Amino acid sequence: MGKQLAFRVDISRCTGCKACQVACKDKNNLPSGVIWRRVFEYTGGSWVKSNGFDLPNNVFSYFVSVACMHCESPACVYACPTGAMVKQADGKVLINADQCVGCRYCEWACPYGAPQFNAETGVMTKCNFCEDLLAQGERPACVDACPFRALDFGELAELRQAGTLADPAPLPAASLTKPAVVYVPGPQTQISSNGTGKILNVELAMGGTK
Secondary structure, X not given: OOOOEXXXXXXXXXXXXXXXXXXHHHHOOOOOOOOOOEEEEEEEEEEEEEOOEEEEEEEEEEEEEEOOOOOOOOHHHHHXXXXXXXXXXXXXXXXXXXXOOOOOHHHHHOOOOOOEEEOOXXXXXXXXXXXXXXXXXXXXXXXXXXXXXXXXXXXXXXXXXXXXXXXXXXXXXXXXXXXXXXXXXXXXXXXXXXXXXXXXXXXXXXXXXX
């Protein structure tokens, strides 16, 4: 595998504060309805009656920060009919706005909902790994904003030395696109194929309005 930049997300540290989501939106001046980084709240379990009281039964809840995965096999790149979606030598998947016609094929192909249509410009947009900040030796805005240091980035091969989880529930199976991400699970984290919970803030999965 060649060079591949990737994100590392520590689920055990994430409190769902959405500082990363806000920082990304602010840094990129994104319009309403366009959110490049989203924080899903995933929860499950049940309550049982005991002596007149409701008691938790295997109740769990955790947060999963998600942006473009800059996949090793990016479905968005394969689906783009104009060549506007490109995977670079450093692993970043970027959009050439001059070539984009806003057909939204990339949006439909991506299992993470990363490419999002900007109605103001008529083209697709997505996380660009804050390439301008990286060029200045700085960190991505989302990484810098996290108060609990749940987000980091680096070379995928190095990040994987501490683990290889790429598909915690509620994310799709990693085999679909080989996402360039490493998730550090918490004690309650479930795997995609065995997830028993549901997304509480499901509006974010559809793009949202925040």
